[in-house]
Amino acid sequence: MGKRIKRWGPGLLLISPSLVVLAVFVYGLIAWTVKVSMSDEHDALGSKGFVGLKNYTDLFTNDINDRFTHSLKNLLIFTVVFVVGTMVLGLLWAFLLDRGVRAEGVFRTVYLFPMAVSFVASGVVWRWLMNSNTGDDAGGLNWIFGELHLGFLQNSWWTNPDWGMAAMAMPAIWQLSGYVMALFLAGFRGIPQELREAAVMDGTSTFQLYRHVIFPQLTPVALSALIIVGHMSMKMFDLIMSVSGAQWLTEVPAVYVWQALLTSDYAKAAAIAVLLLLFVAVLIVPYLVHTTRAERRS
Amino acid sequence: MTTTTTPAPPATPTPAAPRRPRRDITPASVTGRAVRYALLLFFLIVVLMPAYVLLVTSFKSGSEIGVTGQWNLPQRWTTASWVKAWDALGPSFVRTFQLAVPVALISSFIGAANGFVLSRWRFPGADAVFTLILFGMFIPYQAVMIPLREIVTTIGVPPGIPTLTLVHVIYGIPICTLIFRNYYATTVPEEIIEAGRVDGAGLLRTFAWIILPVSMPGFVVTVIWQFTSAWNDYLFAIFLSNTRNGPITIALNALAGAQSPDYAASMAGALITSLPTLFVYVVLGRWFIGGLMAGSVKS
Numbered sequence: 001m002g003k004r005i006k007r008w009g010p011g012l013l014l015i016s017p018s019l020v021v022l023a024v025f026v027y028g029l030i031a032w033t034v035k036v037s038m039s040d041e042h043d044a045l046g047s048k049g050f051v052g053l054k055n056y057t058d059l060f061t062n063d064i065n066d067r068f069t070h071s072l073k074n075l076l077i078f079t080v081v082f083v084v085g086t087m088v089l090g091l092l093w094a095f096l097l098d099r100g101v102r103a104e105g106v107f108r109t110v111y112l113f114p115m116a117v118s119f120v121a122s123g124v125v126w127r128w129l130m131n132s133n134t135g136d137d138a139g140g141l142n143w144i145f146g147e148l149h150l151g152f153l154q155n156s157w158w159t160n161p162d163w164g165m166a167a168m169a170m171p172a173i174w175q176l177s178g179y180v181m182a183l184f185l186a187g188f189r190g191i192p193q194e195l196r197e198a199a200v201m202d203g204t205s206t207f208q209l210y211r212h213v214i215f216p217q218l219t220p221v222a223l224s225a226l227i228i229v230g231h232m233s234m235k236m237f238d239l240i241m242s243v244s245g246a247q248w249l250t251e252v253p254a255v256y257v258w259q260a261l262l263t264s265d266y267a268k269a270a271a272i273a274v275l276l277l278l279f280v281a282v283l284i285v286p287y288l289v290h291t292t293r294a295e296r297r298s
Numbered sequence: 299m300t301t302t303t304t305p306a307p308p309a310t311p312t313p314a315a316p317r318r319p320r321r322d323i324t325p326a327s328v329t330g331r332a333v334r335y336a337l338l339l340f341f342l343i344v345v346l347m348p349a350y351v352l353l354v355t356s357f358k359s360g361s362e363i364g365v366t367g368q369w370n371l372p373q374r375w376t377t378a379s380w381v382k383a384w385d386a387l388g389p390s391f392v393r394t395f396q397l398a399v400p401v402a403l404i405s406s407f408i409g410a411a412n413g414f415v416l417s418r419w420r421f422p423g424a425d426a427v428f429t430l431i432l433f434g435m436f437i438p439y440q441a442v443m444i445p446l447r448e449i450v451t452t453i454g455v456p457p458g459i460p461t462l463t464l465v466h467v468i469y470g471i472p473i474c475t476l477i478f479r480n481y482y483a484t485t486v487p488e489e490i491i492e493a494g495r496v497d498g499a500g501l502l503r504t505f506a507w508i509i510l511p512v513s514m515p516g517f518v519v520t521v522i523w524q525f526t527s528a529w530n531d532y533l534f535a536i537f538l539s540n541t542r543n544g545p546i547t548i549a550l551n552a553l554a555g556a557q558s559p560d561y562a563a564s565m566a567g568a569l570i571t572s573l574p575t576l577f578v579y580v581v582l583g584r585w586f587i588g589g590l591m592a593g594s595v596k597s
Contacts, residue, residue, distance in 0.1 A: 008419070008420065008421035008422070009421075010419070010500065010501035010502075011415040011419035011420065011421050011501060012415070012421045014411055014412075014414075014415050014419075014501060014505075015411065015412050015415045015416070015427075018408060018411075018412050018431070018471050018475070019427065019431075021468055021471070022430075022431060022434055022468070022471060022472070025442065025446070025468050025469070026433070026434040026437065026442065026469075027430075029441075029442035029445045029446055029449070030437070030441055030442060032444075032445040033441050033442060033444055033445060036444055036445070089341075092337075093338075093341065096334050096337055096338055097338075099334060101334065101335065101338065107338055107342060109580075109583060110342055110345055110346060111341070111342075111345055112579075112583075112587065113345075113349075113576070113579060113580075114345065114348075115579075116526065116572070116575045116576050116578070116579035116586065117530075117572045117575065117576065118529070118530030118531075118532065118547055118571065118572065118575070119530075119532065120530070120532050120547040120550055120551055120568075120571070121530075121547075121550060121568040121569075121571045121572045122348065122568070123554075124352075124550070124554045124564045124565060124567070124568040125348045125351050125352050125565060125568060126348065127554075128351060128355070128561055128565070129347075129348060129351065139368055140368075143368065143369065144369070174345065174348065178345075182587055182591065183591070186591065231436055234438065235438045237440075237532070237533055238532040238533060238547075241532065241536070241551070242532075242551060242554075242555075245555060254438060254440055257440040257443070258440075258536070258537075261443075261444070261537075266444055269440075269444060270444055272440075273438065273440040273441045273443070273444070274441060276438045276440060276441065277437060277438055277440075277441040280436060280437065280438055284433070284436045285433070288429050288432055288433060288436075289429070292425055292428070292429050295425075296425060
């Protein structure tokens with residue numbers, strides 16, 4: 001026994017500072033937030049009585065103007081458009097590049113470059129592009145639509161009270177499609193060449209080759225991409241703060257936390273943050289457990 | 299399941315397109331190629347469009363920003379907006395370097411040590427511990443932000459850059475650990491470590507003499523990753539700093555976020571804000587992508 005501890009003990013010792021820090025700053029602070037979310041600390045005075053799940057139920061049933069439900073609806077629209085948009089574009093780009101093109105590196109570099117830019121910086125230009133004026137006052141993208149005689153496409157973008165969040169997803173799609181492309185491209189390139197050649201030998205058409213050989217092999221990559229992009233979407237904060245600022249029209253839970261804190265409503269902010277964490281955990285935890293298990297099997 | 303379980307060696311670029319069996323040139327294949335290139339070019343233009351707007355607008359003077367001709371090149375090129383933006387962003391630009399460089403270096407060393415232990419000097423339960431560590435990189439930081447603000451004040455970390463440095467280092471541990479763990483697992487053979495152990499090499503000696511010398515590619519990836527995340531971060535910055543002591547994203551948002559912003563100066567500011575990370579991306583692109591791929595855990 002002593003010999004075995006001598007074998008792995010130093011390793012554990014080396015990593016233990018990180019483990020302690022993460023135990024405190026990840027799990028400890030989450031526990032603390034959960035505690036705040038069950039208190040009645042609704043102002044800077046902080047009475048800190050225990051109220052159980054009241055803050056959570058209040059969010060769904062007793063929030064002024066159904067503000068929290070509204071932020072969830074915004075998040076849902078944003079997430080659907082963002083996830084579908086990046087997945088479709090990412091797969092399409094990877095598909096186009098996989099077939100082998102000249103100057104592939106140039107296309108890849110350009111498609112991916114928005115990843116290097118912060119949402120705060122790109123928000124500046126997207127606010128300009130998504131100018132909500134139409135007709136003679138049209139600016140940004142609306143102006144282009146006007147010039148191209150596509151006036152019917154002119155719209156109020158994120159300021160539309162019903163579907164504005166779909167427009168808000170556009171900058172996010174612009175920024176992250178390249179990332180999904182990189183994932184898919186690695187997936188395409190990971191498929192053994194023999195598999196393709198064998199299929200071609202058998203007289204498989206290109207369509208069938210992709211339909212029956214290549215796409216099924218990409219399922220794990222697609223799943224990874226879906227989970228990464230999906231959880232980023234739930235946390236979306238910078239982009240919205242930069243394009244519209246914190247306001248009712250475009251509020252999502254991540255922004256609502258910030259707004260609640262500005263009014264020193266700690267309990268409410270904590271409750272929203274915990275719900276946000278739960279949403280993300282539902283997506284991420286099975287993924288982490290699955291990948292760890294799959295790794296151990298191999 | 300090979301694609302999810304084989305860890306990508308971080309520093310390898312996306313492999314080149316494999317050679318395909320030569321096909322006969324038919325009218326159909328020519329049309330196919332034309333469509334493919336047309337689509338690729340179309341998306342190239344779409345993706346570059348915001349960059350064009352940024353550049354063009356930033357060289358206009360404030361008075362030239364009207365409704366007419368806003369997509370045109372400037373009638374008179376001027377750097378006035380760049381000067382104005384630099385006046386607003388300069389101090390925070392310097393501060394952000396003071397934040398991002400130490401964050402990148404410290405995180406990388408911590409990640410190297412952790413990754414080494416979790417891949418090549420394992421202890422019972424190492425996999426479970428690794429999963430618990432990884433979870434930390436996915437959490438929405440709002441879920442820790444309320445007590446975090448209290449805790450950094452209580453333990454007396456000076457506000458602004460020192461606080462942000464600490465926070466970025468802590469929450470960067472999971473991704474850096476992941477990158478190095480996957481890197482060592484694929485590049486350092488177990489046998490070398492075992493051979494060292496037989497010769498009596500302890501943990502620190504193995505790490506310093508066997509592991510660190512081959513760690514450069516891993517370091518490049520984590521340094522780029524952490525530098526970029528710290529540079530581009532807005533969430534921690536807005537919760538834990540302000541325009542006087544915070545990083546450049548805060549300053550840019552103050553410059554551009556006004557009710558009727560000066561678009562020329564805002565866009566010059568957005569470019570100034572993006573230059574360091576864009577530089578890193580263009581010069582060290584393939585390693586940058588290595589970090590991105592690691593972000594998908596085990597793609």
